[in-house]
Amino acid sequence: MRTQVAIVGGGPSGLLLGQLLHKAGIDAVIVERVSGDYVLGRIRAGILEQVSIDLMDEAGVGARMHKEGLVHEGIEMLFGGERHRVDLNKLTGGKNVMVYGQTELTRDLMEARSAAGLPTVYEAQNVRVHEFDSTHPYVTYEKNGKSERIDCDFIAGCDGFHGVCRASAPRSAIKEYEKVYPFGWLGLLADTPPVNHELIYVNSPRGFALCSQRSATRSRYYLQVPLTDKVEEWTDDAFWQELKLRLDDKGRRDLVTGPSIEKSIAPLRSFVTEPLRFGRMFLAGDAGHIVPPTGAKGLNLAATDVKFLHDAIVEFYKDKSEAGIDDYSRKCLGRIWRAERFSWWFTQLMHRFPHDEAITSKFQNAELDYLMNSESGLKTIAENYVGLPLDFGASKR
Numbered sequence: 001m002r003t004q005v006a007i008v009g010g011g012p013s014g015l016l017l018g019q020l021l022h023k024a025g026i027d028a029v030i031v032e033r034v035s036g037d038y039v040l041g042r043i044r045a046g047i048l049e050q051v052s053i054d055l056m057d058e059a060g061v062g063a064r065m066h067k068e069g070l071v072h073e074g075i076e077m078l079f080g081g082e083r084h085r086v087d088l089n090k091l092t093g094g095k096n097v098m099v100y101g102q103t104e105l106t107r108d109l110m111e112a113r114s115a116a117g118l119p120t121v122y123e124a125q126n127v128r129v130h131e132f133d134s135t136h137p138y139v140t141y142e143k144n145g146k147s148e149r150i151d152c153d154f155i156a157g158c159d160g161f162h163g164v165c166r167a168s169a170p171r172s173a174i175k176e177y178e179k180v181y182p183f184g185w186l187g188l189l190a191d192t193p194p195v196n197h198e199l200i201y202v203n204s205p206r207g208f209a210l211c212s213q214r215s216a217t218r219s220r221y222y223l224q225v226p227l228t229d230k231v232e233e234w235t236d237d238a239f240w241q242e243l244k245l246r247l248d249d250k251g252r253r254d255l256v257t258g259p260s261i262e263k264s265i266a267p268l269r270s271f272v273t274e275p276l277r278f279g280r281m282f283l284a285g286d287a288g289h290i291v292p293p294t295g296a297k298g299l300n301l302a303a304t305d306v307k308f309l310h311d312a313i314v315e316f317y318k319d320k321s322e323a324g325i326d327d328y329s330r331k332c333l334g335r336i337w338r339a340e341r342f343s344w345w346f347t348q349l350m351h352r353f354p355h356d357e358a359i360t361s362k363f364q365n366a367e368l369d370y371l372m373n374s375e376s377g378l379k380t381i382a383e384n385y386v387g388l389p390l391d392f393g394a395s396k397r
Ligand SMILES: Cc1cc2nc3c(=O)[nH]c(=O)nc-3n(C[C@H](O)[C@H](O)[C@H](O)COP(=O)(O)OP(=O)(O)OC[C@H]3O[C@@H](n4cnc5c(N)ncnc54)[C@H](O)[C@@H]3O)c2cc1C
Pocket: 008, 009, 010, 011, 012, 013, 014, 031, 032, 033, 034, 039, 043, 044, 045, 046, 047, 102, 124, 127, 158, 159, 160, 161, 162, 163, 164, 266, 284, 285, 286, 287, 293, 295, 296, 297, 298, 299, 300, 302
């Protein structure tokens, strides 16, 4: 088989890139290791920045998102037993975020892809990338016991943190930066109305909690837990009890509990690969970087990588220019490091770390108190949370 762009990985990055390239008249084949149902079963991100919303529109798949997504103009911060609101809209001159689950976004992209008859190979085994340091790279895989080969001009590594693309880059050409946090997030999804119309980020003496949501009838809650905890050890009752202990009186009163429809523990990590381009192979999304979910940046960063990669590939074919692909890593990494910094900072501010001294939580409370009472402190949180502009800092370079 021959195509212009072979996309490895059919998660949000791969699907969005495929759809945007299709709109630009560029052929792409997606090769995905697991089944489509498996991809849709993964409960992950839920907050879209404006840039991701715009890209879904550009890809022509935004209709359901605009109908069902919930626009949020603020978030709440709970610490020292009191809630404080961060008015995102007012503090950023009208910017908001949208609650729309990654599962729904993925479903919209999958349906559009299948409606347009675009090729996706699911359950491809032993996927390998070859000769990406030349102008004739190719991808191989096995399916139904047969070996297959896709010749292409470019390989897009959209295959997540554990994928094959980053692992295939020569070790001498890659530098990886990593911080693993000494706790995880236990997430619970339930068909219950959210405890609050906006998200609540909680710093409590018992650890961090997040009251999030997927719709007006579906809630997503998270608890900071030790990495040694096993999800099977957490009954629904134990989860709700612990969440109540981390909330304020109003939260305890308003919380509607119910049976979980999904529960999982995710480890937290900050991770960046430099560069993101290896000849004719590019890394996008979680293949190149991971953020702790505290700042809700993972999916949004993936979407901006995809935008930059799409623009560079279009420039290559339409203008016969390699300037965009030459600049891909630099352009993405500026934005990635800013989001990494915010996510790391917000994680440090909101979580209890093992062996923290009593003074650390006092420092956290004092910093939160300062931020909530300072216009510039509030602005700092708000502008990072809604996502810095794509050209942020460009005028200074
Ligand atoms: C529990 C959890 C909660 C999260 N919460 C948030 C949040 O609130 N907000 C936020 O913005 N982000 C969040 N994230 C991060 C967000 O989900 C990711 O950033 C996003 O999924 C990245 O998309 P991606 O397509 O780059 O990678 P992935 O979603 O990981 O997709 C990669 C795809 O590649 C496939 N693949 C892997 N290896 C191969 C191979 N060898 N060959 C072919 N295919 C392969 C995988 O099966 C997968 O389908 C969360 C992540 C997790 C795990």
